[in-house]
Amino acid sequence: DVKVTQSSRYLVKRTGEKVFLECVQDMDHENMFWYRQDPGLGLRLIYFSYDVKMKEKGDIPEGYSVSREKKERFSLILESASTNQTSMYLCASSRPGSDWSSYEQYFGPGTRLTVT
Amino acid sequence: GQSLEQPSEVTAVEGAIVQINCTYQTSGFYGLSWYQQHDGGAPTFLSYNALDGLEETGRFSSFLSRSDSYGYLLLQELQMKDSASYFCAVRNSGAGSYQLTFGKGTKLSVIP
Numbered sequence: 001d002v003k004v005t006q007s008s009r010y011l012v013k014r015t016g017e018k019v020f021l022e023c024v025q026d027m028d029h030e031n032m033f034w035y036r037q038d039p040g041l042g043l044r045l046i047y048f049s050y051d052v053k054m055k056e057k058g059d060i061p062e063g064y065s066v067s068r069e070k071k072e073r074f075s076l077i078l079e080s081a082s083t084n085q086t087s088m089y090l091c092a093s094s095r096p097g098s099d100w101s102s103y104e105q106y107f108g109p110g111t112r113l114t115v116t
Numbered sequence: 117g118q119s120l121e122q123p124s125e126v127t128a129v130e131g132a133i134v135q136i137n138c139t140y141q142t143s144g145f146y147g148l149s150w151y152q153q154h155d156g157g158a159p160t161f162l163s164y165n166a167l168d169g170l171e172e173t174g175r176f177s178s179f180l181s182r183s184d185s186y187g188y189l190l191l192q193e194l195q196m197k198d199s200a201s202y203f204c205a206v207r208n209s210g211a212g213s214y215q216l217t218f219g220k221g222t223k224l225s226v227i228p
Contacts, residue, residue: 004158040220041220042219042220042221043203044218045215045216045217048215056215058215059217090158102214103149104149104161104164105151105161105216106161107158107159109157110158
């Protein structure tokens, strides 16, 4: 059974703290993604990675950074958390390719982050 | 850039048929996919259309018209468990680009 896991379901941090969100997949997927989900805004891409040590900015990268040192692990870093980063964070992975399988992203359960 | 439009909410009766529409504007187009997300759950992949026409998977079907930049998800014989949010998504153009752009989602409520 394919699986994407995230380090925490719920997290509460203070403004200015450095926050690490971890994501691990066991499907040997090359592509990994970080999204944030807010009511009425859908899923917005923060960063993605198509290979180890490779990363590309998504639509809303400001205030975030990422790290991919191993194929199975993709970390999202909030360098200095702010209240407007309170959100649900979802990690996903997918295979590369030009067929339908590259459209299928597998999502983790999400981390609900509250910054106070 | 990419943008997708879908209704924010739809309500339908158990046993009925419901259609969720999605229109998109993209600089390049590789295909349209649909995801389902139950409250508190993770999005899960439902379907993918690269070519015009209807793709059927059990009670769910997805349609694409590339000339109209339009697609829809059709849910038949609605069940209470179909109450969820449904997202359409397009893949960005460009070689090696695997990122998806999602619509804002349609919340489907199935009522008895």
